[in-house]
Amino acid sequence: MSETNVDAGLSAQRQQFREFVSSLLDAYEQMPMENRKYAITVLAPTVLMFVLGVVGAITLPLPVLVRIPIFLLGLLMLVGGVLYPRLLVEEQRRGLENQLHLVITHLTVLSTTNIDRVAVFRQLGREEEYGELAVEMRRITELVDTWNQSLDDALQRRARAVPSRELGDFLDRLAYSLNAGQHLDDFLLGEQRTIIEKYITVYEGALGNLEVMKDLYLSMILSMTFAIINAIVLPILTGTDATMTIAAVIVLFVFVQLGFYYVIKTMSPYDPLWYHQADYRTKIDRQIDIALYGSVGLSAVFVGVLGLGVAGWTSIGQTVQRVMLDTPVPLLIATPLTPLAIPGLVARHHENHVKERDEEYPGFIRALGASESAKQSTTRAVLETLREKDFGVLSREIDRLYVRLNMRVGPDKSWFFFTAETSSYLIQKFSEMYLVGRQMGGEPKQLGELISDNMNEVLKLRRQRQQATVTLIGVLYGITASASFAFFIGLEVVEILATFSSSMNLAQFEFGQLIYAGVYDIPVIEYLLSLIILFNALLSALMIRMVDGGHKVNAYLHFVVLVWIGSGSAVVTSSLAGGLISV
Template sequence: MSETSTGTEDGFGAQTRQVRAFFDSVLESYERMPMPIRRYALTVLAPAGVFFLVSLAGAVALPFPVLVRIPVFLLGVLIVAGAVLYPRLLVEEQRRGLENQLHLLITHMTVLSTTNIDRVSVFRQLGREEEYGELAIEMRRITQLVDTWNQSLDDACERRARQVPSKPLADFLDRLAYSLSAGQDIDDFLLGEQNAMVQKYITVYESALGNLEVMKDLYLSMILSMTFAVINAIVLPILTGTDATMTIGAVIVLFVFVQLGFYYVIKTMSPHDPLWYVQSEYRTKADRQIDIALYGAVALSFVLVCVLALGTAGVGSLGLAVRGVMLDTPVPLLIAAPLTPLAIPGIIARRHENRIKERDEEYPGFIRALGASESAKQSTTTAVLKTLRTKDFGVLSREIDRLYVRLNMRIGPTRSWFFFTAESSSYLIQKFSEMYNIGRQMGGRPKQLGELISRNMNEIIKLRRQREQATVTLIGVLYGITASASFAFFIGLEVVEILASFSTQMNLDQLEFGQLIYAGVYDIPFIEFLLALIILFNALLSSLMIRMVDGGHKANAYLHFVVLVWIGCASAVMTSSLAGALISV
């Protein structure tokens, strides 16, 4: 008995410590804000508190059903919670910015440390890489402490380690400061740090994927619960006589809040590992094809929407003809049809993404062979590529051949490698090629650079395969949720229509039972339109979630959006048709 009570006390104590640690982190985040705490309290916290009191008063005093008043109260809670936790969210955003590309920065630092530049110049060079975001800012702060305040590099690293919100970065800077103060060369330390860095990155990446699995199950449970709430909001007014439109609209707002919350959480938890190399200086063939398809698809969708608008208004001969077709077409299909062209840019982007993945698979072998050949032959990159271009590197062979042609035409190495990375459209190829090129120009050993880059990229490719499996699972779950939720929504609406028809046929208003069924509180066409809007919003957020987890091109979201809309609308139409057939039988 004592052991059980001790275990319970330990569990309660652990939870208490976690809560206390969370509140401490919130208070600490206020001190890190660029805005003074007093000013933030007056401009943000006070208005949020007033809004909460107004929403609380409205939830208590408004003569609306409970299902309507709950979202009003929750909106006030959401505003206050957002205002209170916003500084904590800012610190969390900064922490993610520091940790998202830490593995790339350490690899880049290792490459630079093996060249002929001094160790402060390594940090100075990394500070110029704007793609590293918060990490580049942190590198500039370290060099500023060295240049402006005349501190040693190890003291500057140790000082920044105490102030950064990221524990992995703080630990790395602490170890680096200790090694430098002990007299160890920075290249020896970083080369020894590579294995530890890769293992930590693998642990963090797999942990993020595991968290996404948990969130997927939680999301499934919450959406099923909200689907049940929507069904209740559809069916209950026929028994209670409350305003059905207002009740359903309020539950839809609550449904939207839940999905927005999960979208933000999934966006926060998804590992930062983009697939595409995005740059505006040079428009590749893939970029042009996707842009043309996107503009054409949007224009075609706009034309279809205008045609449907003419049909709705019944303007002109075309409008009258379209109106005749629209009267016989279910509302969900009328909503899904104009959106279908948006799938075209998604299909094109998906095709190019498959080729990018194939290039990523071939690149480690290419860069390892390039580095080893340059070291063995003691020759230039151009001379080595003359031989390597004849080897089979799959879909990467074309880019390798064009790289050789540009270098052979005396185009500068930096510019030639830029076109190579731009045409490959791969984010990893761009980053690692830039590291290799800079390392070679600054006197680094090609074989060492090639092996280092190849090993790190192979590890990332393995993690991407796990991410791809998690994405496929998430897609299946979201598609299934969309179909089942749409079926549940419209089967509830069909039940209401059946009861309303039963009330009319039996003429229950003249009987004592008339007060049991309130068919007059429903505006069936408008409620059907609201349910179709739920399908649209669910498809929008679900497609954005898939894109966040997938890490691919933004056009992928268009493809999943169209598919999800059609799944939801087709399920709604089939449900209505099946219910109508059962009634007729």
């Protein structure tokens, strides 16, 4: 029975390997660059770098901990060169699936209007914000307009060609239904629940994968922390170059974190919170820009003052230099970066309002659609009474929308300013759908209910994402504090042993040297460990930003907090260890 299970497992692994190789070969066929040219310009140099890495790792007279990163660097370049076409196809697949639910909702809204069904796809093809999906819509209409194919034939052709299984299945079902004589709007209205359920499954699956990656990341960082501690402590017993050994392990640590950052970026569901109009800078945008430029300028001033202190130029520099001599290195690194938290705090304040507007919008758009259908009136007339209701933080934008419509500003322009001032990605997309649907003769009540139901489902998923983000933040903050403690406790142990060696004068004994204190350059190693804290804070902040889906400057806030957590842990560790030595 056990042998049968083993054989079945091996057979499944072989099948998975064959499928992977087949998908890799297909990716090479779909690549825009010719395979011969790609082999010469990309694969050949990566193979050469791998060979050089292997030769260097074998022949160079370096410690093992230094040779390993050299070999891994060559291996990484080779694997990256071989798998790059597959990564391109995967990127295209994610581009097709990231906004599929929005595109199908948009398609459904347009299908309920009075325009031709091919014009529905043509309209979606003009929406550049949909990226790969807009390109796919244009390919479908090109098959119809240029090659005189029927819409169902064009859909079937593209269903077989797209790298996304979900999009392919949807196009195939749509083609079959249209060929059978079903109306486009009937099919799409019936598909809404199915598409939303699939989107929920994919979204929750991505969050589940992030939970797994969080645990794996925790294990790997703890392992790399142990490796760095070994790199700090072992040279005092072996006599190898401590600085080179520690630097090599730090490079390996950097590669591990970069790999996890890429994986988390790939797995995170695409669901941006903010929307920025390219042609209009809102008050919120200007406030964030002012805070960002001001904080960067202030940090640059602090760095300049520290530079004067290092060089000892001018009386200010000499004063700063005296202060720097008594200040731990981690604090010297963290202090100039502190102003960068300001734009993050400003963005977080406005981001909370954006989230509140998103929560109020489904009720607003449903009430607007129902009122327009019941009164058979324009949006302006309905808003005259609707704006008196309390929609929380969204009430201000609704009131300004009414004022603009009442002043005879065009509907397109009025809704443009409305969506820009809300700064919400979902409000912008769904408001555009509602506006276009109304202009093309759609039923307001149906449009409002359709948009409201879809947005409510997305908001439920966002709450789950927020919980996953909070958990990730706690893990990354905790890892930063514990890793920093481990790094600097290892350094303090080395200093204790070096002090013990000097005080006991072990070299006078005949049994040989036991402790190689001379291989350490403590100030340089302290700088290297501080750089680890800095780099870890940077990538951890970017991971949080990627999972959170909020404003980009939120990463600045987390970066500063993580730097201070790591630096504070380092300083406290050094102080406590120094107190033990003195005792």
